[in-house]
Amino acid sequence: MSAAALEVREVSWAPRKSTQPVLHPTSFEVGAGRILGVVGPNGAGKSTLLRLLYRFQKPTTGTVRINGQDIWAMPAQVAARQVAAVLQEQAAAFGLSVREIVRLGRTPHRAHFAANGAEDEAVVARVLDRLNLNALTARDFGTLSGGERQRVMVARALAQEPQILILDEPTNHLDVRHQLEVVSLIQTLGLTIVVSLHDLNMAIGICDDILVLKDGHPQGFGPPQTLLTDTLVSRTFHVDARRRHLAPCGTAHFSFALPN
Numbered sequence: 001m002s003a004a005a006l007e008v009r010e011v012s013w014a015p016r017k018s019t020q021p022v023l024h025p026t027s028f029e030v031g032a033g034r035i036l037g038v039v040g041p042n043g044a045g046k047s048t049l050l051r052l053l054y055r056f057q058k059p060t061t062g063t064v065r066i067n068g069q070d071i072w073a074m075p076a077q078v079a080a081r082q083v084a085a086v087l088q089e090q091a092a093a094f095g096l097s098v099r100e101i102v103r104l105g106r107t108p109h110r111a112h113f114a115a116n117g118a119e120d121e122a123v124v125a126r127v128l129d130r131l132n133l134n135a136l137t138a139r140d141f142g143t144l145s146g147g148e149r150q151r152v153m154v155a156r157a158l159a160q161e162p163q164i165l166i167l168d169e170p171t172n173h174l175d176v177r178h179q180l181e182v183v184s185l186i187q188t189l190g191l192t193i194v195v196s197l198h199d200l201n202m203a204i205g206i207c208d209d210i211l212v213l214k215d216g217h218p219q220g221f222g223p224p225q226t227l228l229t230d231t232l233v234s235r236t237f238h239v240d241a242r243r244r245h246l247a248p249c250g251t252a253h254f255s256f257a258l259p260n
């Protein structure tokens with residue numbers, strides 16, 4: 001899989017022309033193969049921003065470019081080959097098996113109504129193996145646990161062989177072991193990744209850069225070690241945040257308390 005550069009310029013989004021934006025103009029760049037974390041309180045606009053990146057919603061203003069190409073100037077199928085998304089709320093695809101769900105990831109690579117070819121099946125087999133899903137391939141998706149579903153949706157996104165992967169809270173529903181597995185997978189994919197996370201310590205651990213949003217406004221962008229100060233985090237989340245450095249590697253780690 002190869003990675004692409006993502007350039008976001010002054011994107012904003014409002015549900016209707018006459019209403020206030022829920023995302024105000026926001027700009028950033030993610031170099032090919034880098035990982036951007038999007039953090040902020042509930043309702044900050046994280047999912048709204050991600051929806052603009054995978055071409056689900058058109059920005060009210062601004063542009064999203066992949067390797068210099070505006071995603072709204074390319075056919076939907078071309079965009080779908082380049083960007084895949086794993087979302088918080090997955091439609092419950094009852095009646096489809098795990099293998100059938102993962103096969104859906106191949107859709108942007110096929111001509112209309114064509115069946116999957118041998119190469120598609122090889123990709124599906126590879127990602128099922130990589131996500132440790134071999135024992136579940138014949139199971140009805142609707143009967144899986146939340147964590148198992150999450151892994152299937154990551155597999156479907158990887159079957160798309162995208163250059164950019166958008167992940168909305170990918171560790172929701174996952175136990176500690178599976179959280180670590182998803183984190184380790186994210187770090188080894190070599191794709192350009194934009195991931196929204198509630199866990200700031202996890203964001204510090206895996207992201208090259210962080211974008212902080214609050215009430216639809218960008219609060220800062222940069223490497224976690226320099227951007228995420230006690231002041232910025234306390235102000236953004238309305239908490240008392242304290243950053244410490246954990247021995248032996250000096251990794252930054254936040255602890256939180258309610259303000260007095």
Ligand SMILES: Nc1ncnc2c1ncn2[C@@H]1O[C@H](COP(=O)(O)OP(=O)(O)OP(=O)(O)O)[C@@H](O)[C@H]1O
Pocket residue numbers: 015022040041042043044045046047048049
């Ligand atoms: N289609 C819509 N119509 C009206 N308001 C919307 C629409 N989509 C999102 N919003 C509002 O925009 C704001 C930002 O929502 P969004 O889901 O992007 O936040 P978030 O940062 O992802 O939140 P959370 O952490 O709770 O998932 C919220 O107040 C939400 O109600």
